[in-house]
Amino acid sequence: MKEALSKHLGAAGVLAIGIVLSTWLITGSLQDIKAMERTVQVKGLAEQEVMADTVIWPVFYKDADNNLEALVARVEEKNTAIRAFLTLHGFDEQEMSQATPSIVDKFAQEYGQNERGFRYIAKSGITVFSHEPDKVRQALGKLNTLAKQGIAITQDDYQNRIEYMFTGLNDIKPHMVQEATQKAREVALKFAKDSDSKLGKIKSARQGQFSISDRDSNTPQIKTVRVVTSVEYYLSD
Incomplete structure (x- = not known):
């Protein structure tokens, strides 16, 4: 009888330790995930003047x-x-x-x-x-x-x-998107530095629409091409 009780108590102890350990692991994982979810959203603008073609x-x-x-x-x-x-x-x-x-x-x-x-x-x-x-x-x-x-x-x-x-938009798109993304990253780095954080990987990114407009009313043959890129970065301590 005593031997059976001892085995029962031993199994219960192991189970309790397992539950505590699992709870600790889950809590730690949740904290890690929560820490990863710290993000910053920034925008980068790229502009270029082109001649009408x-x-x-x-x-x-x-x-x-x-x-x-x-x-x-x-x-x-x-x-x-x-x-x-x-x-x-x-x-x-x-x-x-x-x-x-x-x-x-x-x-x-x-x-x-x-x-x-x-x-x-x-x-x-x-x-x-x-x-x-x-x-x-x-x-x-x-x-x-x-x-x-x-x-x-x-x-x-x-x-x-x-x-x-201006009909040559496809020729300048890659460079302008790269420039806008780089400027967005510069803003994010500045924010991370000011908030004593480290900039992580990109969580999401979205490219806005390109716009083409006259530089001014007196020179309609000169166009201004603009694009804004929105990027969300992870932050860490």
Whole structure:
């Protein structure tokens, strides 16, 4: 009887020691996991200025007359003159696209019947699509040549504004993402130092969308490319 009781007490003791040991191990593991979950979230910005590599230039004008036939003939002459002007400044046929003339009869519109002025108003011109923005900038300085021929190019109209674009984003993406990530790490290192911590591995990272905008309103051919990277790092003591 005593021997059986002794064995029972011994087994219970071993079990108790096992429970205590397991509890200690689990508690230590939980503390380690909790310590690993100390993190810092930072962002890194990369910016780069680039030159536009593509341009859309609407070379449009307006004309008016009371004689529809005379107006149509004059529109054809002006379009021919614009095409000759563009050819002279280095644009080929593949870069030029002639728009269908838009002619409005004001007498056919109820709200315009009492307005004074010409009956017919025409809008026409040629759209240039080129991968050589410099040619457009050079031609812009010679528009007075067309003005002397009675062709006033409309440039203030929002629909006729010149559009400069940058299409080489894929070529600079890797470098910019690397730069943004590096700047994020620099911020994280500074935070870790200030908080008497050590910077650990990356827990998560997210790349933001790239944005392309004009550097300023006076130089739309110069673009600013931006990307922001968000990174979360582990911290340790």
